[in-house]
Amino acid sequence: MSWLASILTNGPARKALGLLLVALTIALFLLNLRRAGERAGRLAERLSTSERTHEVQRQMLDAASRRPTNRDALAQRLRDGQF
Numbered sequence: 001m002s003w004l005a006s007i008l009t010n011g012p013a014r015k016a017l018g019l020l021l022v023a024l025t026i027a028l029f030l031l032n033l034r035r036a037g038e039r040a041g042r043l044a045e046r047l048s049t050s051e052r053t054h055e056v057q058r059q060m061l062d063a064a065s066r067r068p069t070n071r072d073a074l075a076q077r078l079r080d081g082q083f
Contacts, residue, residue: 008014068074 068077
């Protein structure tokens with residue numbers, strides 16, 4: 001314990017310890033920013049994928065709403081060349 005007390009009372013050692021704590025704080029802050037950026041990137045990618053999926057589902061529902069109701073309607077559309 002006496003070596004810790006001597007470090008804390010020594011001027012240059014105290015200054016070096018303070019600078020070390022500042023550097024550690026900045027490094028941890030930058031690492032946290034990086035993690036937050038990665039998380040935001042993953043969320044943006046997930047949102048983009050979800051939007052594409054919903055667009056495809058909307059197109060499928062639109063196509064299903066325009067389908068022939070029965071075989072006769074399908075045959076008529078094929079004869080008319082509207083399919």
